[in-house]
Amino acid sequence: MLNYIVFFGLIAVILIVYTMYGKYDNGEALERLKGNSYIETRLYQSLEQQGYPVRSQTYCGPYRIDLTLYDWLAIECDGKAYHSTPEQKAHDSKKNHYLRSQGWTVLRFTGSKIHNDLPGVLHKIEKTIHERS
Structure with missing residues (x-):
């Protein structure tokens, strides 16, 4: 007992x-x-470890951005299951256009790119940030 x-x-x-x-x-x-997928969580944690002020699942109008930095950089993590059909690609293109019209810089990375080349993904993000600064 x-x-x-x-x-x-x-x-x-x-x-x-x-x-x-x-x-x-x-x-x-x-x-x-709050991240919806493994690849989002992995990238979120990597950015956080680098000291970036990363946020997850940020709303912009009718869309939800996977990850954001500095209120101007939208990072989309495209898993194969949800971003491979023509309809999904058209939706992603429409979303990119809308986000850019709202002042966002949009970066898209495939799940395999995040999984297999995380240093390259982080380099691309850092390069985009430094170009904007």
């Missing part, structure tokens, strides 16, 4: 600490969890 009390007591403490952390870290932990 004592084992059960200790076990559930520890679970309760862990839940309380987790809840408090989620409330008092200015939403950073929750922000990281």
